[in-house]
Amino acid sequence: MNRKRFLDLLKVVVSLVLILVILRSVDVKALWEVVRHASPWYLLLALLALLLGVLVRAYRWQILVQDQGVEMSLRELAALYFVGFLFNNLLPSGFGGDPIKMYELSRRSKRGADAVSSVLVDRFMGLLALQAIGLIALGFAWQLVPAEIVILTVAVFGASLLAAWVVSFRRLWDVLARWVPLFDRLLSIKAVDSLVSSLQSYSGSALLRSLGVGVVFNVLLVASNILIGVALGADLPLPYYMIFVPLTSLVLILPISFAGLGVREGTYVFLFSQAGMAQEVALSLSLLVYALGTVSPGLVGGIIYLVRGARSYGEAKQGL
Numbered sequence: 001m002n003r004k005r006f007l008d009l010l011k012v013v014v015s016l017v018l019i020l021v022i023l024r025s026v027d028v029k030a031l032w033e034v035v036r037h038a039s040p041w042y043l044l045l046a047l048l049a050l051l052l053g054v055l056v057r058a059y060r061w062q063i064l065v066q067d068q069g070v071e072m073s074l075r076e077l078a079a080l081y082f083v084g085f086l087f088n089n090l091l092p093s094g095f096g097g098d099p100i101k102m103y104e105l106s107r108r109s110k111r112g113a114d115a116v117s118s119v120l121v122d123r124f125m126g127l128l129a130l131q132a133i134g135l136i137a138l139g140f141a142w143q144l145v146p147a148e149i150v151i152l153t154v155a156v157f158g159a160s161l162l163a164a165w166v167v168s169f170r171r172l173w174d175v176l177a178r179w180v181p182l183f184d185r186l187l188s189i190k191a192v193d194s195l196v197s198s199l200q201s202y203s204g205s206a207l208l209r210s211l212g213v214g215v216v217f218n219v220l221l222v223a224s225n226i227l228i229g230v231a232l233g234a235d236l237p238l239p240y241y242m243i244f245v246p247l248t249s250l251v252l253i254l255p256i257s258f259a260g261l262g263v264r265e266g267t268y269v270f271l272f273s274q275a276g277m278a279q280e281v282a283l284s285l286s287l288l289v290y291a292l293g294t295v296s297p298g299l300v301g302g303i304i305y306l307v308r309g310a311r312s313y314g315e316a317k318q319g320l
Helices: 003-024 028-036 040-067 074-090 097-109 112-144 147-168 170-179 181-187 190-199 204-231 238-251 263-274 279-318
Strands: none
Touching (some): 003 263, 028 279, 040 112, 040 204, 040 279, 074 097, 097 112, 112 190, 112 238, 170 181, 204 238, 263 279
């Protein structure tokens, strides 16, 4: 077993262990009753909001791709986004969704560095928009959450802005290359230098537009969480969702579990229970967010992948 497969297997094990630990801390019978009595209409609205969110994210990606001079239709980018969900969250294949999107866009555009940078910037702008929503909520309701959460939210947002400035400031890279041998060796690699140059070449207007679209997506994400919460009978003020959903998304960046399973559930239970939500409801909320926001787009991606695979096979057969 190679190192990559071992790490993938380890993530699955971590997810299973975390899920089992969380289930032991809640009343499983009460958990089932909460899910069983959930309003299907609110769940349907949440599903539609989450699927629409994938299309909005594809449009955000298109803004960045076009800014690099790469022409790709929204339909193609949306299809790649759905297929990315399939590989990132449903298949323990060792290939993540982002690498799949990078590879497919690079293959079709013949612009490897721009394909990679567009996916990275797309991901970053989405997280920055989500953090901004959490920060705005804190401005109006900071007294609702512990001081540690306030400090963490502000610190992460500040660190994100600092990271964006460091990556985009070419003069700083040139100075570091002169004084730090490691940076000089990195920039001497053509692929690395091309990627850095691509990351630094986005126009301000494209970044602002993608940030604005990112806000729209994250409003849909928060709204879908609220709809699921209402479906479960939770009565929680809006600011809690606006603060907790961004924090959960940041925690999910840590690559320690399969598709965030276990980590997501633990974070939801920890955060929302502090706001007075029953642990069974918080766990149900996280599981339904995963089912509707991750599994459902992944299944759509699976259908797209199968249809395109069958079509490619048919075209190849006709060419023989």
